Amino acid sequence: MINSSTLFSDAKHVIPGGVNSPVRSFSGVGGTPVFIDHALGAHIFDSTGKRYIDYVGSWGPMILGHAHPDVIAAVKAAVDKGLSFGAPTEIETLMAQRICALLPSIDLVRMVSSGTEATMSAIRLARGYTGRDKIVKFEGCYHGHSDSLLVKAGSGALTLGVPSSPGVTAAVAENTITLPYNDSAAVKALFAEIGEQIACIIVEPVAGNMNCIPPVAGFLETLRQVCDQYHSVLIFDEVMTGFRVALNGAQGLYNITPDLTTLGKIIGGGVPVGAFGGRRDIMECLAPLGPVYQAGTLSGNPVAMAAGLKTLDLLMQPDFYPTLAAKAKLLTEGLKARAQQAGVAFTTTQVGGMFGLYFNAQDNMTCFAQVMQSDQVLFKRFFHAMLEAGVYLAPSAFEAGFVSMAHSDDDLAQTLASAERVFKSL
Numbered sequence: 001m002i003n004s005s006t007l008f009s010d011a012k013h014v015i016p017g018g019v020n021s022p023v024r025s026f027s028g029v030g031g032t033p034v035f036i037d038h039a040l041g042a043h044i045f046d047s048t049g050k051r052y053i054d055y056v057g058s059w060g061p062m063i064l065g066h067a068h069p070d071v072i073a074a075v076k077a078a079v080d081k082g083l084s085f086g087a088p089t090e091i092e093t094l095m096a097q098r099i100c101a102l103l104p105s106i107d108l109v110r111m112v113s114s115g116t117e118a119t120m121s122a123i124r125l126a127r128g129y130t131g132r133d134k135i136v137k138f139e140g141c142y143h144g145h146s147d148s149l150l151v152k153a154g155s156g157a158l159t160l161g162v163p164s165s166p167g168v169t170a171a172v173a174e175n176t177i178t179l180p181y182n183d184s185a186a187v188k189a190l191f192a193e194i195g196e197q198i199a200c201i202i203v204e205p206v207a208g209n210m211n212c213i214p215p216v217a218g219f220l221e222t223l224r225q226v227c228d229q230y231h232s233v234l235i236f237d238e239v240m241t242g243f244r245v246a247l248n249g250a251q252g253l254y255n256i257t258p259d260l261t262t263l264g265k266i267i268g269g270g271v272p273v274g275a276f277g278g279r280r281d282i283m284e285c286l287a288p289l290g291p292v293y294q295a296g297t298l299s300g301n302p303v304a305m306a307a308g309l310k311t312l313d314l315l316m317q318p319d320f321y322p323t324l325a326a327k328a329k330l331l332t333e334g335l336k337a338r339a340q341q342a343g344v345a346f347t348t349t350q351v352g353g354m355f356g357l358y359f360n361a362q363d364n365m366t367c368f369a370q371v372m373q374s375d376q377v378l379f380k381r382f383f384h385a386m387l388e389a390g391v392y393l394a395p396s397a398f399e400a401g402f403v404s405m406a407h408s409d410d411d412l413a414q415t416l417a418s419a420e421r422v423f424k425s426l
């Protein structure tokens with residue numbers, strides 16, 4: 001049995017920072033990342049066999065819980081037929097049909113291999129379609145790590161204190177305009193000034209990469225209205241929220257129709273995947289129909305399609321989303337009540353199966369500036385004490401948490417009992 005410290009030290013000799021994605025490194029909380037050996041249902045197990053109740057869920061995809069037997073069986077059946085063909089397969093059409101049926105804003109959809117590819121391609125498409133260069137994103141939103149989107153970004157970029165990364169040229173960054181999230185007045189003012197130059201707005205319709213910030217009433221409506229008025233493309237980045245906050249995504253939950261949608265995470269069931277899709281006239285600008293180029297050796301990979309399609313089958317069961325949301329609500333309200341009893345300034349947010357935790361006296365979290373005022377030192381102490389107690393939360397104050405359908409009443413009760421002790425000890 002090799003412990004995480006030894007595994008981390010070995011990893012650091014051959015992998016930058018010992019990890020293949022920065023937020024895993026525990027830089028945001030200090031200490032040694034937990035190395036995972038295997039997972040089942042709501043639980044992950046480290047290399048020494050210690051069990052944790054998992055609220056990261058591989059950063060969102062594991063909505064059914066880990067190693068769901070039906071998903072594993074679908075993957076095994078796909079693997080038996082071969083891993084990749086670089087030629088069309090029927091299951092890609094089945095996946096596209098399913099996505100189009102569940103998200104009516106999508107007429108045509110293209111599969112890719114990550115959320116980063118999905119957003120990067122959607123931006124290129126919006127620029128090609130409109131013939132304009134400028135794009136608008138929001139402070140603290142993260143859309144993957146392509147150059148034009150790594151400006152005032154959230155997630156690991158924020159955790160490491162480099163929201164605008166070196167290596168992104170000034171020329172690229174210049175065309176990315178960043179506004180405060182949930183600030184409709186700022187959006188209207190910008191469009192009144194230069195709306196005709198703006199190719200698109202890209203937004204996380206629930207921001208999940210600066211912790212978890214729901215949209216305030218009217219914000220998404222304003223985005224739709226200015227895009228209509230100035231013929232800009234409205235892109236909902238639903239890589240995280242798609243099939244997470246509701247069966248028809250944040251667009252269904254808030255009843256706003258975007259022009260393009262990006263997806264990832266859940267539609268791969270834990271296997272690398274991404275997708276972007278939307279209005280037919282825009283999507284028809286893509287190669288081979290149109291001039292905007294986009295491609296991928298492993299795009300539409302049959303193993304990813306099998307895992308994703310089976311996951312989508314299972315989350316279409318009646319009462320799936322109300323049950324998932326009830327679990328997340330029980331958790332967040334329970335945490336809040338226990339913090340209050342212990343006299344700790346703490347609040348939570350929750351939309352469907354995703355949630356946010358803040359050591360902050362304000363009760364209504366709506367923007368990046370508020371998130372930054374939260375007590376990060378207290379968060380780190382809470383994180384480590386919960387980890388010690390066998391509860392695995394996101395190792396950063398700037399990431400949303402996720403519950404899965406596999407989280408049982410017992411898991412939630414154990415989590416709250418641990419939190420009660422930890423809040424009292426802070």
Ligand SMILES: Cc1ncc(COP(=O)(O)O)c(C=O)c1O
Nearest residue numbers: 114115116142143144237239240
């Ligand atoms: C909203 C959002 N968009 C895009 C991405 C990028 O996806 P990926 O990590 O699969 O490249 C992520 C997560 O990383 C995300 O949360």
Ligand SMILES: N[C@H](C=O)CCC(=O)O
Nearest residue numbers: 021023059155156209399
């Ligand atoms: N917040 C990111 C995705 O949603 C976390 C995943 C990563 O960057 O490793």
